Amino acid sequence: MKNLQETMRELQKTSESLAKLNFNQEHPWQALSQMNQILDANFWESLVKLTGQTASQATAQASEAVAAMPKKQKKEKVRPIVMPRSSPEAFPVTDIYQTEHLLIVCCELPGFARDSLEVTLTEQRTLEIKGAIKKHPYAASCIRQERAFGTFSRQIELPVSVSAKGMKAQYQDGLLELYLPRDGSPRERKTTFRANL
Template sequence: MLRFDPFSDIDALTRGLLTNQAGSNRSPRFMPMDLYKVDDHYVLTADLPGVDPGSIDVNVDNGTLTLTAHRSARSEESVQWLASERFFGTYRRQLSLGEGIDTTGINATYENGVLTVTIPMSERAKPRRITVSHTGNERSIEPTTVEAD
């Protein structure tokens, strides 16, 4: 007896469209990252184990921060693979930067397989205390009585 499940084909197609970037099953799926704010800047950390530091590119264009990195596949032809689960290929992640970011002050470091990008806020976007001034013409309001008719 054959079973036909029309939804399994749709599920497989949807999974393929949503999870697979261009390339084979060995292509990187995503670049896991954390983003948090400390004082007057943001810090982005992204896991990129085994990536050649020379292949990492951090680019800002028109309010979009783009992180790109590449991990090469092993090209040893005489190897008999018993398991091959690590992804290779190009990783790419884009983030839209909001108003108030100092794009000229962005810097990045790569250490122990982790890319760290520091994104400073611009001076105009930093919180600041505004002093309230007052004039010397202080008047008190005198109570008045209204007589009832």
């Protein structure tokens, strides 16, 4: 019984720590990193002890419990759509984050030629990202190739209407992030944006 009380106290501390996370809408990565540190191996071991289940069962139940927790700022529940990496039309690999005021599109683009970026927003709901992956300087002497290079283009249907006005782009550590202000009023038909990264 004593073990159970200690485990419950640990879980309560973890829950309180998660509730105190500072979430910055412009840069959500810091909060995600802090959450990863809080939900360390000790947290999952405590859950396993508490439930007497396997780690994978406990992880699945914990995910369901976290998803069911009431959220103060979040009005609608949005689950990420996981695209298979093998799909050629799914390049670049992209995640979309939604906050109260922004839609953040994050693309994985290692070796991206920064001056080639062209973003087109159509009907405030379709985002097209075009650019080029630079050819490696030693491409002529390549003996094994798994990475692709050359031009790319990807169209992404957005879950909410956004505006090109105030759109920002940032490229760092192989990730291209596009910050699009949410906007429910239909005004813009097609806007093309060239970023200086």
